[in-house]
Amino acid sequence: MERVTTFDGATIALHSTGTGPGIVVVHGGGVTIDVYRRFAAALADRFTVHLYNRRGRGDAPARALPYTFDQEVSDLAAVLAHTGAGNVVGHSAGGLIALDAALRLPIQRLALYDAAISIDGSFPASWLPAARAAAAAGDLPLAMALTAAGINTHQAAARLPLAVRVVMCRLFLRTPIGRMMGDLLPMTLDESTLIAAADGPADRWAGVTASVLLACGGRGPRYYVTADDALAAALPNARSMQIPGSAHDGINRAPDNLVEVFAEFFATPVAPRSGEPAR
Structure with a gap:
């Protein structure tokens, strides 16, 4: 290295x-x-x-x-x-x-x-304010559920009720990759904000x-x-x-x-x- x-x-x-x-x-x-x-x-x-x-x-x-x-x-x-x-x-x-x-x-x-x-x-950004508010409030599963649905617009899971998506994200956050993505979510939100601003x-x-x-x-x-x-x-x-x-x-x-x-x-x-x- x-x-x-x-x-x-x-x-x-x-x-x-x-x-x-x-x-x-x-x-x-x-x-x-x-x-x-x-x-x-x-x-x-x-x-x-x-x-x-x-x-x-x-x-x-x-x-x-x-x-x-x-x-x-x-x-x-x-x-x-x-x-x-x-x-x-x-x-x-x-x-x-x-x-x-x-x-x-x-x-x-x-x-x-x-x-x-x-x-x-072209980049979807309407989900960002709610996701940032959830992250600022410390509600990581909600912030992740909003982010995942906002970005993955093509997935059937994005159209599930929000409460169901939050439960799914809470379980995902228990996995190694879920913990990593949860820890890095604030940076993901910052980057998504810059992406939208660069439209x-x-x-x-x-x-x-x-x-x-x-x-x-x-x-x-x-x-x-x-x-x-x-x-x-x-x-x-x-x-x-x-x-x-x-x-x-x-x-x-x-x-x-x-x-x-x-x-x-x-x-x-x-x-x-x-x-x-x-x-």
Whole structure:
């Protein structure tokens, strides 16, 4: 494990595996890098995959306050500079961070999976005030029930009576992953608030010149499809696709059909700009 010094003097632990061109993973909200280890291992025979916990999680330093995505982009810049990698994967909220970074940093290839990017109101946000109020009141099962239904609009469970969903979340919070997601829920709510605040037209991202893969799960919420298609039309070097059979956690489960799509994307030479060789 290596240590990366950020631009504000904090230290990030870098967990790397594999051999070959480097890929940096920007993980989603509500989890740590532990749920991405299967994905990293599946690519390790062809790529060096770098995982790091975003601030406030696992072995990462605390977040600076007030919290903004600017510090996340700054941390990613430090990791890219340390590793020399030009390839980035962003998942969920990490997808918005990675896309924002691609406007500012020398990222060559950017693969997003279920990226939480709101295009003209596509990201659902009406649930946020009630969920934040429940969390502030210390009612974690209620806050989690409201969050889960608000984000997972496609699931039948989201349409169950609220009391039933609260009971389900209370049971889920007794599991190891439930406890982790419960502990990190305040950060999930903060990130969801920033995602909603970053809403806008797709062409605001048109300055991203990296080669971009906009992937989403075929079994996930449809608002990812809407946003990806709009972004694919607005970005100069982007395409969108759905991964059959995968849900929002598809990248964590790392089925073969998903892994091969990502591996092929990162192995494809980047179309050169005028006067530059292919990379």
